[in-house]
Amino acid sequence: MSSSAQPARSPSPRYGARPTMKDVAARAGVGLKTVSRVVNGEPGVTPDTERRVQDAITALGFRRNDSARILRKGRTASIGLVLEDLADPFYAPLNRAVEEVARAHGALLINGSSAEDPERERELALAFCARRVDGLIIIPAGDDHRYLEPEIAAGIATVFVDRPAGRMDADVVLSDSFGGAREGVAHLVAHGHRRIGFIGDRPRIHTATERLRGYRAAMAAAGLPVDESWVSLGTTAPERVRTEAERMLSGPQPVTALFAGNNRVTATVVRVLARSQRPVALVGFDDLELADLLSPGVTVVAQDAARLGRTAAERLFRRLDGVAEPPQRVELPTRLIIRGSGELPPAEG
Amino acid sequence: MSSSAQPARSPSPRYGARPTMKDVAARAGVGLKTVSRVVNGEPGVTPDTERRVQDAITALGFRRNDSARILRKGRTASIGLVLEDLADPFYAPLNRAVEEVARAHGALLINGSSAEDPERERELALAFCARRVDGLIIIPAGDDHRYLEPEIAAGIATVFVDRPAGRMDADVVLSDSFGGAREGVAHLVAHGHRRIGFIGDRPRIHTATERLRGYRAAMAAAGLPVDESWVSLGTTAPERVRTEAERMLSGPQPVTALFAGNNRVTATVVRVLARSQRPVALVGFDDLELADLLSPGVTVVAQDAARLGRTAAERLFRRLDGVAEPPQRVELPTRLIIRGSGELPPAEG
DNA sequence: TAGAGCCTAGACAACGTTGTCAGATCCGGA
DNA sequence: TCCGGATCTGACAACGTTGTCTAGGCTCTA
DSSP, X not given: OOOOOOOOOSSOOOSSOOOOHHHHHHHHTXXXXXXXXXXXXXXXXXXXXXXXXXXXXXXHTOOOOHHHHHHHHSOOSEEEEXXXXXXXXXXXXXXXXXXXXXXXXXXXXXXXXXXXXXXXXXXXXXXXXXXXXXEEEEOOSSSOOGGGHHHHXXXXXXXXXXXXXXXXXXXXXXXXXXXXXXXXXXXXXXXXXXXXXXXXXXXTSHHHHHXXXXXXXXXXXXXOOOOGGGEEESOOOHHHHHHHHHHHHSSSSOOSEEEESSHHHHHHHHHHHHTOSSOOEEEEESOOTTGGGSSSBOEEEEOOHHHHHHHHHHHHHHXXXXXXXXXXXXXXXOEEEOOBGGGOOOOOO | OOOOOOOOOSSOOOSSOOOOHHHHHHHHTSOHHHHHHHHTTOSOOOHHHHHHHHHHHHHHTOOOOHHHHHHHHSOOSEEEEEESOXXXXXXXXXXXXXXXXXXXXXXXXXXXXXXXXXXXXXXXXXXXXHTTOSEEEEOOSSSOOGGGHHHHHTTOEEEEESSOOSSSOOEEEEEOHHHHHHHHHHHHHHTTOOSEEEEESOTTSHHHHHHHHHHHHHHXXXXXXXXXXXXXXXXXXXXXXXXXXXXXXXXXXXXXXXXXSSHHHHHHHHHHHHTOSSOOEEEEESOOTTGGGSSSBOEEEEOOHHHHHHHHHHHHHHHHTTOOOOOOEEEEOOEEEOOBTTSOOOOOO
């Protein structure tokens, strides 16, 4: 055992030897503050001095440490986005739209997936707050967001998207789930259907219950009864959705049409119907890629995910610019896209 | 004008009045370091003291400022991901997979889209470096990454995905584009096609040229000539792809099959073929949602985007754990999924 | 009861940057 | 020649946290 008594001078020399402004200053033979001025393009530096500093910067490969800058300035120029699943094609355009707006405001984007787990949503949001993001955009997984109150009070602007905050008054941008579902179901009714099934997401999710409410409203408006066996709320796992769809399609009083509560449900139902003998009408909430190429094409109630994200992000940055208004609820319209599956007439089993 | 001579004490009082450890310490009647110990769960604090501190923390709504922590510790527990487009369904699962691995290692994810613009890729990567991310995962847009050399030398681990780094030796994880394309084209040849078109992405993109190389190799292996009018590289904008596909399908020597170089191209080609009188065979690179439900189903060469992301992230964290090996190139296999469109026999115009 | 040893607690410096302020230099005009 | 003013520059403190080091109180044993 050689006693290699390394003194371990500095606490943690992780980075090779990251030069600091001090190093640059020493090399250029100027003061620390002058380097800061050059790096930040502040006025009051002679061209000659500036060149000397620039040379030292490139020679040493200096890059400003934004952690220190953030600590000093108090603003991070970054925002956090908590969404349900980075891999869900519905949220991808929303993510991108938020990024574009952030970029236009010179901010970076930190994001994470809650996986519909309220605890994980909370962890992520609070971790972002600890990083002192300037603002948060959240697609709620949980139904109680009071944990964010101290953060918001401390100045972290927060906007909710797709679903409202729970037990709290805050800005929210969402699609008109109720109206969209009502329109979609009314469309099926208009094509002669009287027994219409509804397969949606878990009832804890706001949009799921809103869409169910829209379904019931459309049925009621048409004077149609709703048999509770036609209604199914639960996970969007393909097995469950398939079982439920098959159940509704069989039995003594089978449905002649289905309304699918979101993109994942629609994709599964399309697969089930592809194997069905009898033609069954379908309207889905959320658009799907290639939906127009299936036969029949899938009629959907489309929401504009990119616009949701853009609107929320713009609202956030208005808040960051100091606009103080009471929390606002923005509801974006949906659009019924007719492609064939929703226009099939009722066919008895 | 009332002369409200506010002295503006602190430089920028952005945050309402974020309490610090000092405030907590004062309120709990303990020393600063004791608060730090409690917050970080370090040993050596009496249960009684700990409770007093915890009470003060909740009373004040304290949350540790990670910017200061990062500055002090030198590690940020965050990684940066630069991809091409957050909204591209192909990259979404990759994004998610990277996030999962980061989460398992207690790291946050910062990400951004390069939009295939090398300059923007560079800006993003360097902005992440200024934030002192521990590591970078990059889907290259440019073909010269030497700008990262100082950063890597300074200790920022970097792994490239989907395409290799330009003019630099670095870790890279990618799919076997050459082999996949060759297999897909050979599949068409095996079904009797002799005139096969290839529509790919811009030649600056590594995967695009690799897939073209695979196409040529398969044709050559079958002893088939390639007419240059059958080959098209350029943007994946639908208009261009449509024009090119229509061009190849008409004329004196029309192709009887098409190979589509990526998911966006495939989606457009499927639309073109849907309107074609004559059945034309198609194999696409990258899988598509609902591809199995079209008629015919779309035969594809699928890559596992999630595995790409997972593999790259795991490699990155091994590097961060101090594994020092020469840069490594990992090539993941692709998988031919037979669904019908690739098995159509040649049909003369 | 004294000394050794352990445990808890706090003082202090440092991380790398930026805001404040004051010193140094140079110019033109009287 | 000297002064006012403008311009350029650097010393210093502060941002909020963590690592180091030392002080003080306690227990235990001889």
